[in-house]
Amino acid sequence: MTLISERVETTAPVATRRKRDWSVAGRIAALLIAAVFVLGPVLWTLSTSLRPPSESFKLPPAFLPLNPDLASYQQVFKQLNIVGLVLNSALVTGLIAVGQMLTAALAGYAFAHLRFRGRGALFSIVLATMMVPAQVTIVPVFMLIRGVGLSDTLLALIIPAIPTAFGTFLMRQYFLGLPSELAEAAAIDGASPWRTFRSVYAPLAVPGLAIVGILAFNFHWNEFFRPLIMTISEQNFTLPLGLVSLQGNLGTGSISVVLAGVVLSMIPALVVFMFGQRALQDGLTAGTGK
């Protein structure tokens, strides 16, 4: 990427160089301070979770855990059915991600490369649903789920989250980027339209599908509002709900135990962040005219 001011800099008089160096240093300092404010709370969380529970209230706070101690983590496993919560979250998030990838790929392909009556109008409707806040539809969705006897099950979290307007939009954009001549070539070779999709277009769209999957994973792993409404019994809680309940149970208990739970819940998100950062950024800013 070309830096904006690099080129300007080369035409600047030599006399101002030194002044520029200082302004660069100042800018880096300001950015570093901002980064400390952003990363500091997370590092404090990690460090406090590694301190013995008895020391978790200590001030000044030790940002480096000098005597790392996993007692808090053992406590979390005792007080909270962490394994169950992780399994629930993984099941819900995984099935939503796979479901979104499949349905969005199919619908995105249809909107991009198949011709049918009402295509434009239908696509506009799909886009328009993105603007409706989830809170407005939650009451009828809750009643529907209750009506079919799925309330307080994991399916109540999974099924309504699979149809995805944003994923469909993203996959349509992706498929539009693939030439339609591929379909013509496949047709000449005698491939059926379904075969054309499955063997030609779908494999080429894997990077787009990865974006849809990663975004779905990140969003639903962290989701709080819907699980709060849809699940009642603790065995159906997902991680964020379990953590908030842990905080309630402990009351005056040790901070480091609660924070150990928080750290555990962040690990999968962190893994996704490390491997899918580019895809996440692209997905979040997709369709914003960037």
Place this chain on the structure above:
Amino acid sequence: MSTATSTPTGTGKQPGRQATHKHSQPSKRGRVQQRWLPWAFLAPTIVGMGIFTLLPIVASLALAFFRWDIISAPTFVGFDNFAEVVQDPTVRVSFLNTIVFVIVAVALQLGLALGLAIMVQEKLPSWLRVFFRSAFFFPLILSAASVSIFMRYLFNEQFGVVNWLLSLVGVPAVPWLTTPGGSAAVVILVYVWQNFGFSFLLFIGGLASIPVETYEAASIDGATGWRKHFYVTLPLLSPTTLVASVMAIINALQVFDQPYVLTRGGPGDSTRTAVMVIFESAFQRLEFGQASAIGVILTLIIMAITAAQFRLSKRFVFYQ
């Protein structure tokens, strides 16, 4: 029309080539298959959205005119729900809180994001740029519930790190979470902390699309430092700013997780938000009609603000 529907893989851009494309002469069975094929591809999404988005929108609108507690049969009450909701002091305060929250949080979020994006985008070693970009983006991947949990400890009055830091510069302990003003401030700070990275990413994208030549021309004309940003960057960035502000406002209007976990809406009603009263009236008081009415009002507000922004933008947004 028949050619259009019978060539599912036809190219939208080159209708003239459909004649050659049809050379394979699909069998009757093939042609029938081709006609329903697009609908087979669309069925999971369309049916799912119909059931879980479109139907609920209509149902929510209808439900706003009924009184219903799930147990007994719903009764039609006309505009009573709306009248009650509009007069309910808690609902009023919550909407007012939400509006104040949106104004302050969005202003902070956009200002911070824009300032940092400009600083990151200017002459910096690329590894530093990557580091800052990842750092500012990082909070977005965390759950708002987890973030609110550890922020509650950071803002604790007696043993929180924030008050300890303030004490170093001689500020007496601030009762962050036990006073109305303090908790409102914490909710805003925590929300902005977690979300400014999104606007930041949008601004980075917008800045990257400004042609270098524009800056060269400006510097030949003698523009330097802040003047350069004021007269070149900001006008050229206005389309990005519009998108970033629309998205930031829509998201902020729906704030729930942070105030719910941080303060449960208190003390008093000081951090109760619009979405929180929807949640409470539906799932705690079982007044589903009133909850729907509040939801309808919130949706109308969101639509009105979005429309107003796009109208205003015609005057202030500068397209290249």
